[in-house]
Amino acid sequence: MTSRPFAAAALVWLSVALALSEASVRAGGADFNLQAQLLWAGNGVNPPEGKNFKPVEPAVAKKLKDLPLKWTTYLEVSRTNFVVALSSARTVDVSAKCQLEVSAKSDSNLEVVLHSKSKEVFKRNQPLPEGEILVLGGNNASNDSAWLVILRRIPRAK
Amino acid sequence: MDNEAQLKLQAYLDGELPEAEAREVANWLARDRDAAALHNELKNTRQALVGHETGIQLPESREFFWSKLEREIQRAEPREAVANAVPWAARIRRFLMPVAGLAVLVVASMLTFNNSSTHVSEMETSDSGAFTYHDDAAGATLVWLSHPLESDPADEDDLDIE
Numbered sequence: 001m002t003s004r005p006f007a008a009a010a011l012v013w014l015s016v017a018l019a020l021s022e023a024s025v026r027a028g029g030a031d032f033n034l035q036a037q038l039l040w041a042g043n044g045v046n047p048p049e050g051k052n053f054k055p056v057e058p059a060v061a062k063k064l065k066d067l068p069l070k071w072t073t074y075l076e077v078s079r080t081n082f083v084v085a086l087s088s089a090r091t092v093d094v095s096a097k098c099q100l101e102v103s104a105k106s107d108s109n110l111e112v113v114l115h116s117k118s119k120e121v122f123k124r125n126q127p128l129p130e131g132e133i134l135v136l137g138g139n140n141a142s143n144d145s146a147w148l149v150i151l152r153r154i155p156r157a158k
Numbered sequence: 159m160d161n162e163a164q165l166k167l168q169a170y171l172d173g174e175l176p177e178a179e180a181r182e183v184a185n186w187l188a189r190d191r192d193a194a195a196l197h198n199e200l201k202n203t204r205q206a207l208v209g210h211e212t213g214i215q216l217p218e219s220r221e222f223f224w225s226k227l228e229r230e231i232q233r234a235e236p237r238e239a240v241a242n243a244v245p246w247a248a249r250i251r252r253f254l255m256p257v258a259g260l261a262v263l264v265v266a267s268m269l270t271f272n273n274s275s276t277h278v279s280e281m282e283t284s285d286s287g288a289f290t291y292h293d294d295a296a297g298a299t300l301v302w303l304s305h306p307l308e309s310d311p312a313d314e315d316d317l318d319i320e
Contacts, residue, residue: 066296122288124301131297136302 012042032084032104032128038094039148041071041137053077062149063133071146081154084110091115095127102151112151128153139157159192167193171200 039056045102053075055061064074077095082102084090089103089111101113105125114122128134130153137148169175170183187194218226290301 063296066293067300068190068291069300122303124285126299129297133298135300136300136303148203153291 001032031086031156032110033154034082034084034102035150035151035152035154036080036082036092036094036100036102037148037152038077038079038098039150040077040145041069041077041148042073042145043070044072046149051077060133060152062134064067064148067135069146071135083089098149100149100151112153130155159196163193164196167197168200171197171204 020125020150021095035049037056037060040053042111043119055059056064056074056076061074064071067146080092080094082092084091084102084104086104089101091099091101094100097117099115101115103111105111108127109125111123112134113120113124124134125133128151133150135148135150137146141147166175166183170180172173173180175183187211225242286301288301291302292298293300
């Protein structure tokens with residue numbers, strides 16, 4: 001006699017717990033708050049004359065130091081914060097002729113496309129959890145410096 | 159010898175007759191051989207019974223014996239209560255096992271679904287020399303394109319920063 005009410009209560013609690021966890025997952029993964037940074041990389045060089053490029057913040061510099069890159073100096077050229085909603089896409093300018101297109105394919109996966117002069121040069125689909133960065137880069141024509149585009153998640157604006 | 163006479167002999171043997179009647183029976187036994195034979199037989203039977211009937215002696219006093227029984231009964235009652243509780247616990251377990259199994263399946267499927275969506279990495283690029291490097295510890299993925307872009311994003315001539 002006592003097992004029936006117990007069974008019903010257990011089922012109710014289980015359903016509530018599953019519904020809450022599912023809701024929290026959906027609520028947490030609805031939007032991607034992102035930041036795209038354009039960096040200039042070189043070895044012991046000063047920023048180009050007349051340009052007020054600032055050194056990249058220590059947290060990003062530390063991550064770059066752990067990557068197999070030969071550069072010692074990383075300067076921030078531009079920074080753009082933007083939001084991508086689930087199942088939608090957003091294109092942001094990283095420079096006058098380069099754009100980054102980001103699509104939220106799922107609550108964890110992003111599709112990142114790099115355009116140069118309106119031409120698609122790179123496309124990648126990958127997860128980007130908070131605290132991780134995606135670095136796209138290449139040498140400059142002079143080969144003594146490089147450009148980097150860093151994409152990462154940032155805390156929600158309050 | 160009739161039944162009445164036999165009963166009288168038995169009463170005589172048991173010492174239940176008055177003195178005068180007992181004397182009469184004693185005289186009768188001295189005269190009658192059948193009566194004497196029956197008397198002897200009854201006497202032998204009685205002696206045999208008395209000699210071989212061992213009285214049952216309890217190893218403990220009567221009070222102690224009954225108090226022991228009482229204690230046994232009292233001890234058996236809680237054991238019975240515990241025995242009744244086991245089927246109830248078994249019923250709950252019978253219910254909880256499938257529920258727990260279902261919950262494990264649900265959680266496992268959720269984890270599998272989430273994992274399958276978080277570990278997808280695909281790349282398309284027109285640059286055949288591009289390479290990808292992922293550092294779990296640093297939490298960073300590097301994609302390096304092998305040749306300069308048509309327009310380097312960081313080329314100051316291309317930047318609209320002035």
